[in-house]
Amino acid sequence: MTSETFSKWKSLVSQIWYEKEKICLLCSRKSIETICPECQEIYFQPQMRRCISCGKLIANQGTQCKDCLSGIGPKGLMKVVTLGYYENAWRELICNVKFKSQPYLLLGISDCLTELAMKNLPPPDAVVPVPIHPHKLAERGFNQAEIIASILSNHLGIPIKNYILRTKNTLPQTSLGRKERIENLHGAFEIKEKVMKDEIIWLADDVTTTGATLEECAQILKTNGVKEVYGVCLGAGKEE
Amino acid sequence: MLFYTLINKSGQIRFSPIPLVDMLWEDSTIIGGKLPLEVLHRSLNAIRLTKPSNNTTTSMQEFQSDLIRQLKTVLQKNGDVRTENIVLDKPLFNMETREKYKGIFYNDDLYSAFLSGVNGRQLAEGELPYLMKHLQCDEDTIKILMHKAVLIDQYEWLPAIRRSKGNWSCQRCGNMDCQEWISVYGYAATCQECRSIGPLNSLQVIFRSPKSGHRSLFNRVEANIFHKFNFEFSHAQQKAALELLALCEKDEVQRILVWAVCGAGKTEISFPLIYKYLSEGKSVLFAAPRQDVVHDVQPRLQRNFPQIKVRIFSGAVTPEWEDSLLTVATTHQLLRFYKTFSLILFDEMDAYPYPGNKVLEFGLNQALQEGGRLIYLTATPPDSLLREVKRGESEIIRLSLRHHGFPVPIPEWAKANFPDKSASLQEILKKKDSITWRKILEELAEEGPLLVFVPRIGMVPIWTETLRGVFHEKQVEGSWSSDPYRLEKVKSFLNGNCQVFVSTSILERGITVNRVQVAVLFADDEQYDTRALIQMAGRTGRTQAHPWGRTVFLAAKQTKAIKKALAWIQEQNTIGERESFS
Numbered sequence: 001m002t003s004e005t006f007s008k009w010k011s012l013v014s015q016i017w018y019e020k021e022k023i024c025l026l027c028s029r030k031s032i033e034t035i036c037p038e039c040q041e042i043y044f045q046p047q048m049r050r051c052i053s054c055g056k057l058i059a060n061q062g063t064q065c066k067d068c069l070s071g072i073g074p075k076g077l078m079k080v081v082t083l084g085y086y087e088n089a090w091r092e093l094i095c096n097v098k099f100k101s102q103p104y105l106l107l108g109i110s111d112c113l114t115e116l117a118m119k120n121l122p123p124p125d126a127v128v129p130v131p132i133h134p135h136k137l138a139e140r141g142f143n144q145a146e147i148i149a150s151i152l153s154n155h156l157g158i159p160i161k162n163y164i165l166r167t168k169n170t171l172p173q174t175s176l177g178r179k180e181r182i183e184n185l186h187g188a189f190e191i192k193e194k195v196m197k198d199e200i201i202w203l204a205d206d207v208t209t210t211g212a213t214l215e216e217c218a219q220i221l222k223t224n225g226v227k228e229v230y231g232v233c234l235g236a237g238k239e240e
Numbered sequence: 241m242l243f244y245t246l247i248n249k250s251g252q253i254r255f256s257p258i259p260l261v262d263m264l265w266e267d268s269t270i271i272g273g274k275l276p277l278e279v280l281h282r283s284l285n286a287i288r289l290t291k292p293s294n295n296t297t298t299s300m301q302e303f304q305s306d307l308i309r310q311l312k313t314v315l316q317k318n319g320d321v322r323t324e325n326i327v328l329d330k331p332l333f334n335m336e337t338r339e340k341y342k343g344i345f346y347n348d349d350l351y352s353a354f355l356s357g358v359n360g361r362q363l364a365e366g367e368l369p370y371l372m373k374h375l376q377c378d379e380d381t382i383k384i385l386m387h388k389a390v391l392i393d394q395y396e397w398l399p400a401i402r403r404s405k406g407n408w409s410c411q412r413c414g415n416m417d418c419q420e421w422i423s424v425y426g427y428a429a430t431c432q433e434c435r436s437i438g439p440l441n442s443l444q445v446i447f448r449s450p451k452s453g454h455r456s457l458f459n460r461v462e463a464n465i466f467h468k469f470n471f472e473f474s475h476a477q478q479k480a481a482l483e484l485l486a487l488c489e490k491d492e493v494q495r496i497l498v499w500a501v502c503g504a505g506k507t508e509i510s511f512p513l514i515y516k517y518l519s520e521g522k523s524v525l526f527a528a529p530r531q532d533v534v535h536d537v538q539p540r541l542q543r544n545f546p547q548i549k550v551r552i553f554s555g556a557v558t559p560e561w562e563d564s565l566l567t568v569a570t571t572h573q574l575l576r577f578y579k580t581f582s583l584i585l586f587d588e589m590d591a592y593p594y595p596g597n598k599v600l601e602f603g604l605n606q607a608l609q610e611g612g613r614l615i616y617l618t619a620t621p622p623d624s625l626l627r628e629v630k631r632g633e634s635e636i637i638r639l640s641l642r643h644h645g646f647p648v649p650i651p652e653w654a655k656a657n658f659p660d661k662s663a664s665l666q667e668i669l670k671k672k673d674s675i676t677w678r679k680i681l682e683e684l685a686e687e688g689p690l691l692v693f694v695p696r697i698g699m700v701p702i703w704t705e706t707l708r709g710v711f712h713e714k715q716v717e718g719s720w721s722s723d724p725y726r727l728e729k730v731k732s733f734l735n736g737n738c739q740v741f742v743s744t745s746i747l748e749r750g751i752t753v754n755r756v757q758v759a760v761l762f763a764d765d766e767q768y769d770t771r772a773l774i775q776m777a778g779r780t781g782r783t784q785a786h787p788w789g790r791t792v793f794l795a796a797k798q799t800k801a802i803k804k805a806l807a808w809i810q811e812q813n814t815i816g817e818r819e820s821f822s
Binding site: 099101104138139141142 | 274
């Protein structure tokens with residue numbers, strides 16, 4: 001038996017007998033999960049509540065952040081769930097997906113994401129990705145929100161519907177303040193295909209900070225007959 | 241970057257990111273929408289076109305329709321491209337735009353500045369904003385200049401990653417194991433190997449010149465080139481430098497190994513040869529796998545070649561855009577060059593991460609012009625290179641005498657029982673055996689600056705803290721490869737502001753500190769092979785003012801590597817002694 005054949009057999013046998021060791025996507029240490037328990041604790045901060053209106057991480061015992069309590073947050077969503085605090089290694093991972101052509105990294109977080117949505121949201125009729133502008137899609141080659149939606153769709157058997165079209169190539173939201181974000185997105189979306197009446201929709205996106213994008217999409221869906229809209233995002237801001 | 245397909249009057253097909261430039265260049269028509277170059281190349285290879293029999297309008301129109309129909313079929317048949325995502329809007333071509341583009345296209349000064357910035361480089365899309373900043377121009381201008389260079393056949397666009405027979409290969413680094421994913425254009429891929437110098441995927445392009453190119457800055461060779469430098473060559477150095485020049489006169493000699501003992505001044509040996517190449521207007525690269533070596537060598541070269549700007553490429557500095565005949569770079573940065581250098585001096589080729597790294601080897605060979613010369617400089621050549629010399633595939637020059645004529649201090653081994661490698665600060669200090677190593681380190685620190693090597697990154701902060709507790713009066717620092725403050729910390733050790741420095745293997749090569757003493761903790765660790773130990777020991781006694789010093793290998797036992805390192809240094813010293821009398 002050649003050494004190559006032997007090592008193939010060895011690897012096959014070890015796959016049967018032992019659980020394969022993974023490397024944590026965030027800290028690169030060996031782990032039994034794709035994101036190790038320590039990193040989940042650091043970046044997902046499960047002890048912190050999420051604002052139900054915009055998904056921001058909040059330290060208080062209430063259900064909403066200060067902005068949403070004061071009425072300047074989004075109003076069109078029933079609830080927004082977010083996986084982690086958009087900072088440090090978690091932010092880097094999302095940026096690697098979006099700007100460094102590594103959409104496949106999202107596969108590593110599919111279990112966490114599915115569990116988050118399943119545990120916190122009612123069953124939907126469809127999952128809708130927040131669209132990016134066709135020119136941006138053409139350059140980048142993929143829409144990260146569509147991958148998030150397809151992960152949820154594959155794991156939970158929910159259909160994906162591309163109900164919305166982005167008609168305005170807006171400035172990146174990160175460079176703008178709250179008021180400018182809302183103005184920037186005004187009229188940026190249109191309904192692309194006929195919306196089924198009274199549906200419950202999960203709206204998927206990568207990051208939410210003020211919730212302005214989710215709100216704009218939710219309003220358009222609701223105007224066109226959707227009953228309830230829930231947001232699912234990977235990263236969110238934190239209330240200081 | 242996405243490309244339009246254009247067709248000219250004689251039926252020639254061209255791909256362009258800025259088609260108005262093509263239309264200024266020659267009469268041509270845009271067909272279809274924008275797509276990635278890789279998709280266009282692949283689709284064009286899959287269709288069969290019959291060239292128009294004549295140049296009549298009818299036959300050209302038929303040819304165009306046939307091309308569009310076949311391209312559409314290919315794209316749709318493979319289910320590759322979600323056709324709704326093809327951007328179909330054609331660019332506006334009004335008089336104002338035409339005049340603006342013409343102005344840029346025919347601006348010779350701007351084009352010269354652009355060529356000077358990209359000379360010998362292979363550019364990824366991610367580098368364009370930096371080039372734009374350097375030339376102080378917008379995206380359209382840079383695209384016009386780039387495409388002009390392509391139209392006049394000086395440069396070419398290439399898909400950054402190509403698919404052939406189901407395999408993806410990165411055109412920048414040669415990696416064949418790219419990560420595949422599904423894009424709106426079907427399968428796409430991202431290269432994992434060269435992402436440290438910027439991510440690259442198959443929807444992007446690279447821009448480079450297929451030809452070797454260099455421009456002459458000096459015009460004549462000085463009669464006595466040994467008088468050009470700001471140091472005196474020792475007799476042995478001069479002999480080796482002349483030998484090197486003589487070997488490089490022979491066209492058939494393409495590879496030379498300069499095997500010089502640590503501290504022999506092997507970098508300086510190459511200076512006359514560098515001068516000769518520069519005098520002939522040929523481009524020279526000094527490369528090394530480690531940042532620290534590169535940052536140490538650049539100022540030395542700059543001092544000795546003041547007529548020229550010695551540009552530097554390393555992960556710690558922003559890439560430079562000024563063209564120069566003399567470049568210093570880490571091996572990772574070589575992937576930014578294509579057939580650029582006539583001469584590459586490759587220092588410390590046995591240092592991590594180069595050995596066994598196919599991508600870095602590819603980058604080195606790719607940066608060398610066809611017929612260029614590669615010179616390896618090392619104190620510890622790998623066995624593979626020594627075998628190459630034996631087979632006659634490489635020439636060899638040996639230099640076993642240090643530049644000041646003194647031998648390399650023979651290291652000592654001292655038995656030391658350290659606590660576990662993951663031990664905390666308290667555990668290290670509590671351990672009774674700490675008296676042994678403390679005493680040795682204190683002795684060494686009395687003699688001069690102390691360089692302490694540890695085998696793991698995680699041990700640097702702990703041992704730095706430990707030694708701060710031992711040397712209250714001294715400044716103690718520590719650093720490792722990914723330390724963001726590495727450059728500043730190393731500088732403070734080199735200029736004497738810090739007296740005790742804890743380091744991983746990052747400082748085992750290429751640095752010279754007057755009166756330095758060396759301690760290798762856990763010297764029996766598997767991380768330390770013979771070559772690493774020789775290099776660490778080679779830090780002592782390098783200067784004329786202090787040609788002696790001590791190296792102590794602290795370990796529980798003498799490993800084979802330790803014994804071999806001691807024997808190797810002893811042997812080199814014996815040869816050196818013989819040379820000094822010859």
